[in-house]
Amino acid sequence: MTNALALQLYTVRDAISADRDGVLRRVAELGYGAVEPFDPTTDPKGFRRVADDLGLSVPITHAYALLSEEPAAVFDAIATIGAELVVIPGGIAHEEFTTRDGLARTADLLNGLAEQAAAHGMRLGYHNHWWEIEPLVGERHALEELAGLLAPEVFLEVDTYWAAVGGADVPALLRRLGDRVSALHVKDGPGGKEAPHTAVGAGVMPVPDILAAAPAGAWRIVELDHCAGDVFEALAASRSYLSSLEAA
Numbered sequence: 001m002t003n004a005l006a007l008q009l010y011t012v013r014d015a016i017s018a019d020r021d022g023v024l025r026r027v028a029e030l031g032y033g034a035v036e037p038f039d040p041t042t043d044p045k046g047f048r049r050v051a052d053d054l055g056l057s058v059p060i061t062h063a064y065a066l067l068s069e070e071p072a073a074v075f076d077a078i079a080t081i082g083a084e085l086v087v088i089p090g091g092i093a094h095e096e097f098t099t100r101d102g103l104a105r106t107a108d109l110l111n112g113l114a115e116q117a118a119a120h121g122m123r124l125g126y127h128n129h130w131w132e133i134e135p136l137v138g139e140r141h142a143l144e145e146l147a148g149l150l151a152p153e154v155f156l157e158v159d160t161y162w163a164a165v166g167g168a169d170v171p172a173l174l175r176r177l178g179d180r181v182s183a184l185h186v187k188d189g190p191g192g193k194e195a196p197h198t199a200v201g202a203g204v205m206p207v208p209d210i211l212a213a214a215p216a217g218a219w220r221i222v223e224l225d226h227c228a229g230d231v232f233e234a235l236a237a238s239r240s241y242l243s244s245l246e247a248a
Contacts, residue, residue: 004057005242006034008185008223012231013038021050028054030236031243036221037061037081038089041069044080051081060085060157060183060219062127066113067091075120085182085219086117087157089127097142098135107149114154125155125182130193133166141168147180155182159223160210165193171206171213183219184210186242189228196228201241208245 007027009016015023020043027035034057037047051058061083065074068091078086088110096102114124132143143163147156158181163170174181188203189195200207200222211220222238224231 004033005031005239006036006060006219006221007032007235008036008038008062008221010038010062011222011224011227011235015231020047024050024054024056026232027235028056030232031239032222032235033057034059034219036087036219037083039065040081040083041065041074041077044077048081058082060087060221062087062089064089064091071113071116075116075122078122079120084122085125085155086122087125087127087183088113089157090129094131097132097146098137100137100145103137103142103146103149107146110154111151114151118153123153123155123182125157126150127157127185128159128166129162130166133163133168141166141173144173144176147177150180156180157183157185157221158214159185159187161185161187161189161197161205164205165191171209174210174213174215179215181215181218183221184214185223186210186220186238187223187225188238196226197224197234198228199224199234199237199241202237207241211245 012023040061058081061078063074063086092106096106110126117124128143133141135142137145160170186200187197188200188205189197191204224234227234
């Protein structure tokens with residue numbers, strides 16, 4: 001893996017709400033060198049200070065707030081935490097991914113936000129769930145059709161688990177999307193929409209094949225939406241497994 005392994009902090013959202021600084025310290029102690037926040041607007045100066053003290057980089061962040069708040073203020077918060085890659089992780093009606101007109105509207109929205117991101121020295125991307133994969137528009141997954149409508153600078157953060165749940169052959173999808181993919185969410189589990197996730201390597205996902213199919217420079221970001229068992233034990237096991245693949 002070319003890039004350092006990162007953790008999407010939504011995985012530990014409940015613990016963060018009680019003790020953000022302690023959770024970030026524990027994440028660093030587990031060996032994660034980078035984190036992806038899920039809300040950059042919450043105390044960005046304090047977050048950046050703690051991350052810097054712990055040696056955690058913040059290369060990428062989710063930013064739902066761009067769809068509901070004044071974008072300039074959100075981009076200012078993102079600049080404070082230091083991220084250059086900004087991801088819209090949903091918040092667009094599922095129905096928009098079922099028709100060409102809906103995909104065109106989605107692309108217009110994302111392309112417009114990408115222009116604003118560029119003015120702040122950032123790149124904008126989109127993160128999928130299963131509802132951008134299940135619908136076939138023409139003969140391709142909706143996410144692939146969307147990619148063809150996006151401005152070249154707009155990247156994809158492919159959630160590999162939800163892509164599989166949506167019916168994709170994930171390695172093949174990644175190969176088709178190619179360099180459009182700048183980040184992956186690496187997660188594992190039993191492969192259903194409702195079942196809790198497991199440590200990476202303990203479920204049904206073909207993780208080695210997925211990583212081999214992704215661009216070498218794409219960020220590998222661990223995320224467990226809902227964990228079966230102790231989440232920190234799962235994060236430790238996930239990092240150990242992914243590190244073993246890198247060393248192989």
